[in-house]
Amino acid sequence: MPVIPVAGSEKFANLPTTPEETRRIVGDSVRLHDVDRSVVDALDPLTYEVVRHRLTSITEEMGEALKRMSGSVVVTDCNDFDAAIMDEVGDVVQVGLYNTELAASLDMAANWTLRNRCARPGIAPGDMFLCNDPWVGGGLHQNDTSLFAPLFVDGELFCWTGAVAHQVDLGGVSPGSWSVGATDVFWESLPTPPVKIVEGGEIRQDIEDVWLRRSRVPKLVALDLRAKIGANNVAHERLRALCDKYGADVVKAVMRRTMDDAEQRLRAKLREIPDGSWSSVAHQDSARSGDRGIYRIVLTLTKTDDRLVFDFTGTDPQVDGLINCTFAGLRGGIMPVLLTMVCGDIPWACGGIYRCIEIISEPGTINNCTFPAGIGKASVASGWATTNVATECLAGMLDTHPEHRKRLMSVCCGTWDFALLAGVDQRGGGFVTMLCDSMAGGLGARSDSDGVDTGGLACIPMGRVADVEMNEFAFPMLYLWRREEPDSGGPGRFRGGVGASSCFIPYDSPLGGVHLVVSAPGKALPLAGGLSGGLPAGTQHDVLVRNTDVHARFAAGRIPASLDELAGTTDLVPTHHETDLGAADVYYTHWQGGGGYGDPLRRDPAAVAADVAAHKVSPAGAGDVYGVVVDDRGAVDEDATTTRRAALRRSRAGLGAEEVPA
Amino acid sequence: MTVHIDENLVQDDAGAVNCRHCDAALGVAQQPLRDARVRESDPRTAGPSVRADSGHFADRPVVLRQTFCPGCLTLLQSEIVPGDEPSGRTRSVVAR
Numbered sequence: 139m140p141v142i143p144v145a146g147s148e149k150f151a152n153l154p155t156t157p158e159e160t161r162r163i164v165g166d167s168v169r170l171h172d173v174d175r176s177v178v179d180a181l182d183p184l185t186y187e188v189v190r191h192r193l194t195s196i197t198e199e200m201g202e203a204l205k206r207m208s209g210s211v212v213v214t215d216c217n218d219f220d221a222a223i224m225d226e227v228g229d230v231v232q233v234g235l236y237n238t239e240l241a242a243s244l245d246m247a248a249n250w251t252l253r254n255r256c257a258r259p260g261i262a263p264g265d266m267f268l269c270n271d272p273w274v275g276g277g278l279h280q281n282d283t284s285l286f287a288p289l290f291v292d293g294e295l296f297c298w299t300g301a302v303a304h305q306v307d308l309g310g311v312s313p314g315s316w317s318v319g320a321t322d323v324f325w326e327s328l329p330t331p332p333v334k335i336v337e338g339g340e341i342r343q344d345i346e347d348v349w350l351r352r353s354r355v356p357k358l359v360a361l362d363l364r365a366k367i368g369a370n371n372v373a374h375e376r377l378r379a380l381c382d383k384y385g386a387d388v389v390k391a392v393m394r395r396t397m398d399d400a401e402q403r404l405r406a407k408l409r410e411i412p413d414g415s416w417s418s419v420a421h422q423d424s425a426r427s428g429d430r431g432i433y434r435i436v437l438t439l440t441k442t443d444d445r446l447v448f449d450f451t452g453t454d455p456q457v458d459g460l461i462n463c464t465f466a467g468l469r470g471g472i473m474p475v476l477l478t479m480v481c482g483d484i485p486w487a488c489g490g491i492y493r494c495i496e497i498i499s500e501p502g503t504i505n506n507c508t509f510p511a512g513i514g515k516a517s518v519a520s521g522w523a524t525t526n527v528a529t530e531c532l533a534g535m536l537d538t539h540p541e542h543r544k545r546l547m548s549v550c551c552g553t554w555d556f557a558l559l560a561g562v563d564q565r566g567g568g569f570v571t572m573l574c575d576s577m578a579g580g581l582g583a584r585s586d587s588d589g590v591d592t593g594g595l596a597c598i599p600m601g602r603v604a605d606v607e608m609n610e611f612a613f614p615m616l617y618l619w620r621r622e623e624p625d626s627g628g629p630g631r632f633r634g635g636v637g638a639s640s641c642f643i644p645y646d647s648p649l650g651g652v653h654l655v656v657s658a659p660g661k662a663l664p665l666a667g668g669l670s671g672g673l674p675a676g677t678q679h680d681v682l683v684r685n686t687d688v689h690a691r692f693a694a695g696r697i698p699a700s701l702d703e704l705a706g707t708t709d710l711v712p713t714h715h716e717t718d719l720g721a722a723d724v725y726y727t728h729w730q731g732g733g734g735y736g737d738p739l740r741r742d743p744a745a746v747a748a749d750v751a752a753h754k755v756s757p758a759g760a761g762d763v764y765g766v767v768v769d770d771r772g773a774v775d776e777d778a779t780t781t782r783r784a785a786l787r788r789s790r791a792g793l794g795a796e797e798v799p800a
Numbered sequence: 801m802t803v804h805i806d807e808n809l810v811q812d813d814a815g816a817v818n819c820r821h822c823d824a825a826l827g828v829a830q831q832p833l834r835d836a837r838v839r840e841s842d843p844r845t846a847g848p849s850v851r852a853d854s855g856h857f858a859d860r861p862v863v864l865r866q867t868f869c870p871g872c873l874t875l876l877q878s879e880i881v882p883g884d885e886p887s888g889r890t891r892s893v894v895a896r
Contacts, residue, residue: 412803412893419888421881423858430859432882452888534891537806585807625849631807662858663843663880664850670807671867671875676849710856728851736807737875756848763847790875791868792839 141322141458147509150273150331151501152250153465154492160227160249167256170226171294173390178398181391189384189392190232190485196376197221197234200301200369201600207365209358211612212304215604216574219303221369222488223377223393224248224286226295229489231393233477237304237598239517239525240282242473242488243466244300246275248286251332252295259334263290266336266370268349268363270308271329273509278467278517280327281305281315285366287336289374291386297393299373301366305359307570309352310514313560314570316655317514318427318714321458326514328352336367354560355570400490404481405444408494411539415440418530420523422553423662424713425459426512432662433457435505435523439531448472448528449498453505460657460714462507463516463524468499470517471524474597475532479545515657518554525597526552526665529582533669543585548634548672548733550589550596551579552665555678555729556657564614564646571613573640573727575620578603580627580635580731583672588745589635589732591754592622614652616645618688618698623676623728625759628664630672630734631741636754637676639728641701643688644719651723656680656715660730672734673763679728680711686724701726738764739783743774762786803893805832808869808876815895824871829895836876837868843880850880860884 155163161170200221205214212218220241221234228248233241247269255261266287269276276284286300308327311317315327323329335345346363350356381389417438425431436452456462463471472495477486484491499506505520507513526549533546555576563569581593594601606617618641628634644652659665660678667674686706691698698704704724719725746766749755760766765783767775788795803811810820815829827834840863843850854862863883867876879889 414891414893416892417888417890419881430857432858432860432862434882434885434888436888530889534806538803538893540804625847628849629847661852661856662854663862663882668878671878673846673849673878674880677851679851710852713857731849739875759848787873790839790841790845790866791837791873792841793873 141511143508144510150271151508152246152274154246155249155253157227157229160252163253164256168261169294171291171296171386171390173387173394177387178391178394181395185384185388186392186395189380189389190396192380193223193232196373197223197232199376200299200373201234201236203369203372204301204303204365207361207368208303209361210306211604211608212306212572212574213362213365215602215608216577217598217600217602218574219301221301223373224298224300225393225489226297228252228298229397231396231487231489233486233488235599237601238474238477239470239521239597240277240302242470243275244284244286244302245489246466247284247332248298248300250274251286255332255334261288261295262338264337264339265334266367267332268335269330269332271331272464272466272513272516273329274331275466277302278463278470278521279513279515280308280329282517285363285370287370287374289377291381296386296390297377299370301369303362303366305362306572307354308359312655312716313354313653314558314572314655315514316556316558316657317460318655318657318716320426320460320512320514322512323510326460326512354568396485397487397490400481400485400487401493403484404491404494407480407542408441408444408446411441411535411542413442414535414538416531416534418527420526420665421663422461422519422523422659424659425457425461427714427716429459433461433504435520435527437527437531439535441535444494446495447498448495450503450505451498451500453503456502456504456507456511460512460514461519462504462511462513463520464513465499465506467516467521468497468505468524471505471521472528475525475528478596478599479529479532479536479547482545518556522553526667530667530669537585537670547584547596548582548589548628548669548735549666550581550732551576551637552660552675552730555727557727558655559613559615559652561614561652562647562649566648569613575603575640576729577601578638579729580637580675582666582732583628583630583632583634583735585735588633589627591627591635592638593635614645614647615642617642618724624753624756626676627731627754628666628668628673628675628734629738629763630668631736631738632734633749634666634675634732634734637729637731639726641724641726643724644721651718651720654717654719654725656711659713661713664730666730666733668733669735671737673738675731675733678730681708681726682711683708683724686722688722688724739787743779747772747774805891805893808874811893811895813895819869819871819874821874822869822872824869826869830892832891833867833876835870837870838865839868840865840883846880
């Protein structure tokens with residue numbers, strides 16, 4: 139059934155609003171704290187730095203609180219969450235170092251709440267609002283549930299704090315809310331616009347019941363809700379103490395200056411860089427199960443003086459599937475790249491950074507979709523693809539400057555390798571979990587060094603991969619291996635960081651097997667592009683081997699170390715897939731590395747030999763892509779390498795041995 | 801002012817773009833790779849990192865499209881993309 143526009147949904151098609159307009163709409167409904175410009179100007183540098191760093195540490199404490207209270211491995215071990223402090227209208231003063239994609243549009247959600255909830259039901263001390271409606275903001279897909287809380291000081295709304303985390307299941311057709319057959323949002327988890335779930339410091343039981351009723355794991359989601367309440371409570375305690383010590387006006391002045399500082403320092407950096415424009419394209423294969431299409435996001439980045447324009451004209455229309463993202467997802471694709479690649483030495487005050495950029499995007503496209511397009515995979519589909527084009531364009535811009543080019547990085551990992559397990563665990567309870575092994579993606583190569591192998595994801599600076607033992611303890615699964623994969627890093631003068639693979643079986647479930655949902659693009663074409671001639675990273679590669687002899691091999695005291703050692707029926711797994719795994723079925727999932735930088739024939743042969751010794755590059759890859767011949771002792775055969783590189787330089791360009799370049 | 805566009809390209813103050821390795825003329829500011837050599841081949845020639853044939857997963861043709869300096873054959877741009885759409889990767893530094 140085609141997606142049909144829904145009358146009334148326009149109320150939730152949120153766009154950023156200026157502080158002035160917000161104040162006009164709120165009127166007398168809520169007293170908003172403000173501070174005179176003179177207080178900002180009068181701040182002494184020492185106080186500014188002390189309070190600013192305190193704000194930063196509060197976001198870290200919020201993260202710690204979340205981790206200590208959550209029961210979800212996705213949160214406790216993988217850090218798939220974030221936290222932020224916002225000013226009274228929602229502009230982000232400080233974002234945490236966790237999943238910056240998730241927090242990039244917390245401002246939109248808090249601001250929408252202010253404008254739309256200020257009169258009824260009202261906003262008062264002790265209230266907290268829950269949101270998982272990506273058209274409003276606060277996250278990229280429904281699983282990214284945010285909880286934001288107004289902090290009142292002396293009767294005025296002083297600021298907001300917000301915590302957002304991936305919830306492992308919020309309903310929908312498929313476990314994990316990852317409905318791989320979805321053609322629109324009605325297959326997926328119900329988007330919930332901001333609702334007051336905590337009132338006067340108490341959870342509203344009626345609202346919580348509505349919230350939890352949709353989930354396959356309501357107790358886990360309830361625990362995550364309390365973890366986010368705890369994170370906000372910790373932040374409020376610390377902020378109140380800060381206001382008591384320095385005065386609310388001074389703390390607010392620091393917030394203002396932090397955003398101003400971020401804006402001014404980014405503008406100053408941009409002025410040092412030549413003006414120009416850079417275009418890129420990011421593809422995604424398959425919009426839903428059974429679909430064999432390839433979809434694209436196009437970005438032209440124009441840098442003029444101290445301003446950046448992100449123009450997505452040419453991007454494909456939204457599609458019947460789960461890969462679309464809303465405008466909040468598009469912002470979530472841009473901001474992490476700005477933070478990590480351009481603003482590493484600038485306060486992560488998104489409220490100031492957003493002032494330096496303009497976004498041009500047509501509603502109804504795959505990274506600015508309209509209701510009721512499917513968005514269940516938005517975070518790692520069109521949101522992530524937006525990150526990829528933003529990475530390539532911003533890296534190209536930085537490459538023109540002799541100093542700033544040291545900060546650039548090729549695309550990391552390309553996407554998220556989604557594998558979800560559900561069923562009955564070894565303790566007899568129902569479970570759903572997203573396997574977060576691909577948190578160990580390969581980072582992109584830089585202009586002066588290789589990408590970090592299994593270094594993580596650039597958009598989640600503090601992302602982690604759960605220990606194999608933790609996954610085996612928490613879920614009915616047993617690993618055959620988790621290891622880095624040779625050749626998965628994009629070849630280049632500087633190599634992209636390698637990705638890795640995991641191979642496991644269902645284990646110890648009373649049902650014998652588990653349910654598996656796969657949503658992993660990058661199989662028809664790699665998604666982590668290279669720069670300056672560097673090649674893309676490897677493709678995503680998932681294999682399911684049915685009815686193996688793995689248990690017989692265990693009984694014989696052997697753990698298979700490759701799929702070739704297993705008997706059984708081997709199938710390549712399509713991009714989107716849902717199936718059951720039996721007790722003797724082996725699932726292998728291999729995620730992507732980072733893109734390369736520069737011509738691989740210009741890589742130091744000794745570095746290639748070291749890569750071969752470390753199993754980062756196979757001997758075949760060394761010879762065929764880098765033109766490096768390594769002898770039996772692992773040393774570079776200099777003469778053979780010179781000959782090989784000369785031949786490869788011509789053959790890869792389509793030239794015969796004697797042909798003269800055109 | 802001379803600008804190094806990237807690892808391989810340099811642009812002079814008149815907007816001419818040359819190879820940084822062999823000085824071959826490659827294009828102009830608006831089209832830095834205008835005169836470069838472009839070759840398309842099977843994605844699996846990119847090396848063992850391309851694990852499976854694209855035809856398993858998609859109906860559109862997928863190609864490895866590479867752009868080379870016509871002088872020294874240095875690789876200037878690499879992409880694995882649908883073969884039925886033109887390259888969407890460009891750069892243009894304002895000459896000043």
